[in-house]
Each structure stands twice: as structure tokens, then as C-alpha cells.
Amino acid sequence: MGDEIQELRRVVTREDVSAYAEASGDRNPLHLDDAFARSVGFPGVIAHGMFTMGHMTAAVVAWAGEPSAVVSVSAQFRAPVFPDDTIVAGGRVRAIDHDDDVAELDTWVVVQRDGREEWPVKRGAARVRLTRVD
């Protein structure tokens, strides 16, 4: 109880964002075209919110041991992530549901930009099954 999950850190590159656009099918120019992104009020392309949620979920999967243990995952998208930002996913065990044998996690992603840590760009939650079921 109260255990923290291991932090998962990565630098977001333009190549990551392009690869995510292909893999997810989300080819919104907001993520691929700087001129378009500026035309809608951003300084340049932003990473997909789902890319950052995917990174948050990767930290949960690492803690769970395998993707199939994840029963649910959710996130609120609070602020954009830009190329060259460092995103750090973390979380902690909020409770254990002994009836369902599930751990309930609070999760988050913070951004490090220009040497400063920003407010969480994601806040989320996850439920993880503790006993392996195949």
C-alpha cells in the first residue's frame, strides 16, 4: 500500500510522434505539420495525447509484468507535450481490492522542459489484476 511504481522516462522526438501517428492511425496534422499547428495556436507540432497516455500505460505494464493484467486505465489530458520534452510516468498503489484481487493505482506523467519540471500533463488511474489468469 502506498508503494510507488518505477518511474519511466523518455525524451519525445519528432520521429516518435510520426511513428505513433502511423501505428495509431491518428494522422491529424496537429502532430505532423508545424505550419498547421501554428495556425491553430500552438508554437509547433505537439505529441498525441494518446502517445503520452501510452507511455503512462507502459509504466503500469512494467509494474504489472504483462499488458494482459491491466483491467482498466484512464487519463485526463491536461497540457500539451512538445518534441524534445522529457516525459516521466509514475504512479502509486492507492488500494488493493481483495475481493477482485486487483491493485488500484493512481498514475501521472510530468514533463521536464528547459530544466524545469512542469505540472502533471496527465493524471490517471489504473486497475491491475494481481493473479495471473490465462
Place this chain on the structure above:
Amino acid sequence: MNPEAAGTVYPPVAFVVDPEHVAAFRDVLGIASGVPPTFVTAAEFAALPEILGDPRLGLDFTRVVHGSQEYEFRRPLREGETLSVRARIDSIRHKGGSGFLTIAMDLVDAGDQVVCTARSQMLERGPGA
């Protein structure tokens, strides 16, 4: 967006959990094995065109910002299976010149069982917002 489009149910769209597609998704996120939970986003994008193309809804996707996302699994997705993606509009609200849209999608397997429910909250920014 037309608030009267709330409750609209869209025709099912087939989505194959293609192992190569899953592998590409895993590679981007650095997940070693299995189907990443957020791979469901690819199924959502497979069903999104019918929602974007719904003239009665009138959603302007160039003004859309993703607000939040939830996935709930009854079981993990299996590589190689074909799922039916059943999309519906849960709710539409307007506040402060912006529109708030909740889309729910059930991924249903060949045995007619719901495998995963995905719920997306989107914000359509109003002109000048």
C-alpha cells in the same frame, strides 16, 4: 455540434488485431510483449470516420482537443482476432462557447461478448476559443 445527435449509434466496423500492427505499436511505446492496452486507440480510429462524416453531428475535428480517455477490459485483446467496433455518442454538452462530446465504443468479439469499452471525451473549441 448538434446536441440532438446524442444517443446516435453507428453501424459496426470490423477491426483486425493484426500482429504486425500490434508489434509496431509496441515498438513505439517500448512494451516488450502482448497487446498494449492503449492499442485500442487504433480500433477507435478505424470507427472514427463514420462519426466525423456524420452530417447530423457536425463535428469539426480540426478544432477538437482530446480531454480524457478510459479503457475497461473484460479480457485482453488477442492477436489475430477480428473485433466489431460499435460506436455511439454518449453525450454532447455546450459550455462557454465550446462543445463537449463523449464517444463510447464497445469492441465485441466473434462470440458477441464485449472485450473492451473505450470512452473518449473530446472538446470542440468554439470560434475564437
